[in-house]
Structure formats: C-alpha cells, structure tokens
Amino acid sequence: MKFTVLSAAALLILAACQTSVTRSTADDSKLRQQIAGIAATIDGQVGVSIRNLDTRDTVTFNDSTHYVMHSVFKFHIAMTILHQVDQGKLQLEQKIYIDKKWMVPDTWSPLRDSFPAGNADVPLSKLLSLMVSLSDNIACDVLIDLAGGEGAIDEYIHSLGVKDIAIKASEAKMASSWDVQFTNWSTPTAMIELLEILNKGTALSATTNAFLWKIMKETSTGPNRLKGLLPKDVVVAHKTGTSGTKDGVHAATNDVGIIFLPNGQKLAIAVFVLMSKADDAAREGVIAKIAKAAYDDAVAKK
Numbered sequence: 001m002k003f004t005v006l007s008a009a010a011l012l013i014l015a016a017c018q019t020s021v022t023r024s025t026a027d028d029s030k031l032r033q034q035i036a037g038i039a040a041t042i043d044g045q046v047g048v049s050i051r052n053l054d055t056r057d058t059v060t061f062n063d064s065t066h067y068v069m070h071s072v073f074k075f076h077i078a079m080t081i082l083h084q085v086d087q088g089k090l091q092l093e094q095k096i097y098i099d100k101k102w103m104v105p106d107t108w109s110p111l112r113d114s115f116p117a118g119n120a121d122v123p124l125s126k127l128l129s130l131m132v133s134l135s136d137n138i139a140c141d142v143l144i145d146l147a148g149g150e151g152a153i154d155e156y157i158h159s160l161g162v163k164d165i166a167i168k169a170s171e172a173k174m175a176s177s178w179d180v181q182f183t184n185w186s187t188p189t190a191m192i193e194l195l196e197i198l199n200k201g202t203a204l205s206a207t208t209n210a211f212l213w214k215i216m217k218e219t220s221t222g223p224n225r226l227k228g229l230l231p232k233d234v235v236v237a238h239k240t241g242t243s244g245t246k247d248g249v250h251a252a253t254n255d256v257g258i259i260f261l262p263n264g265q266k267l268a269i270a271v272f273v274l275m276s277k278a279d280d281a282a283r284e285g286v287i288a289k290i291a292k293a294a295y296d297d298a299v300a301k302k
Helices: 008-015 029-039 070-086 110-114 124-133 137-147 150-159 171-176 178-183 188-200 206-217 280-301
Strands: 021-023 045-052 058-061 095-098 120-123 236-242 249-260 266-276
Touching: 029 045, 029 058, 029 280, 045 188, 045 280, 058 188, 070 124, 070 137, 070 150, 070 188, 070 206, 070 236, 070 249, 095 124, 095 137, 110 124, 110 137, 120 124, 124 137, 124 206, 137 150, 137 171, 171 178, 178 249, 188 206, 188 249, 188 266, 206 236, 249 280, 266 280
Parallel strands: none
Antiparallel strands: 021 058, 045 058, 045 266, 095 120, 236 249, 249 266
C-alpha cells in the first residue's frame, strides 16, 4: 500500500503493521479465511479482535498496529467520569455549566445546536449520553476538562490493566492538525479488554456500570457498521469513531462493541480501518461483513 502524501505519524503507524491471525481454538479456518478475505477487499489496514465473553473463544487479525481511535475514545472518557461519580467527586444528575467558549463551529455537536450561545446548565448524565450515544464532540471536550484532562483519563484506563491504549488529545486538538489524531491510539485487543471490564462490572459500581451499558446500547451513529448486516432485533452496545480525510485518505473508520447473541452469550468485537481511500460504503461494509461473519460463527456454535 502506498499513498503519495502521508504524515510522518501515519507512515510510522503503517510501518509497524504486521498481519497476524490467531485464535484460541483449533477449528478456526473458516472464520480466519472470511476475515482475511473481507479485509483484502479494500486498501488500508484492517484490524480486528473478537472474543466470546462467555466461552473465551478469540480471534485477532492485524492486532499489533496502533489504530487511530477518534471517537472510540469517548468510551474511555465515559468510564473515567463514571469512576469519579463512584468516588463521590461528581454526581450523575449534577448540573454542569456550559460557557459560550465551548460552542465552537465546524464540529459535530447536538449540544451546540441546542445551546448555540452557551450559558446553559446541563446534567452530567445528559452530557455523557450526548458524548457516547450521539458522539457529540463539544460534550466530549467538556467532559475531558471535567475529568482533569487527557492525562487523567489515560492514567485511569491504564490503572485498569489495559496498557495498549494512549489518550493524549481532545477533539479540538485533533481538529487542529492532521498529525495530532495519531496520538490517540489503541490495539483492537485493548478495546476488547475494556469491553470485558464493562461486561464483568469490576471497575464501576452497579449503578454507573448499568448507565454505561444503557448509553452504549442507545448509540445511533454508525448504523451500517457493526449493526449493518445483523438481524434487526440483535442488541449491540457500541461506540464508533470516524476521522476526516486528507488527500482522499480516511485515517480512521471504527466500531467497537458487544453483540448480544440469541443464546444469551455476549460477543465483544473491535474493528478498525486505518488509512483507507475507499469510500464510506466500502469502509463501513468491511466492518459490517466482519461483524456478520463473527456473529454467524458464534451462533453456529450454540
């Protein structure tokens, strides 16, 4: 793969790419071939991690690369804020004052659309819902500031034992320069580790953990990604991430989440598409096809 104009940060990421597929069980050839075949249909790097959280059956593909997270990191921010709620530093229903300075243009924000002049008191629970379920960028940066900055979020996530993740830049900082987005990265398996912590309920209280499940299930972004080819009644708790473009290259098209299987088991899945020139339908289609292949494989095992 070669692009005529790439940032130094992007080139470093691509240089580190190594194709690998592993699985914890022996009868893996069909799903392995499906993932590799789907990934090969577009340019760019596709990274995947899939784990049945009940049986521990696991597949990874191109898992050693540092993938640009973009709005996927809003899940990490939510976990950090909710941990602070558990500590008594914050309360879900407390009002957070939103000053006019936050209402910047040219970014996705239903919050700004509701309060274009700022000067509003918004419940913390509402800000979390806007950030996760609707991927609101301004709500995101307000919550980063409330949490104590990117460093506090990075430190908390690492304290959970999840190491292959870095959180260094807010939405505003990422928007300021193409290269900055590459400082927020994750491996697919690191995302699965975080989703497993959510599923076990070991990091947050029962109340805040349930709230995070709720807003993940209510995510409306990326309907053509993980959920795109699944049966309509299948519940998916997920978080998407999408970059802008430069010279026709999309740095990130992502979706990570937990699929609720018909037998009551849960399938955690993270799919990242890095540095691709493919159009939206093709990039999202790769995520949907991988999710459908993983779902069908899991359902067939019963």
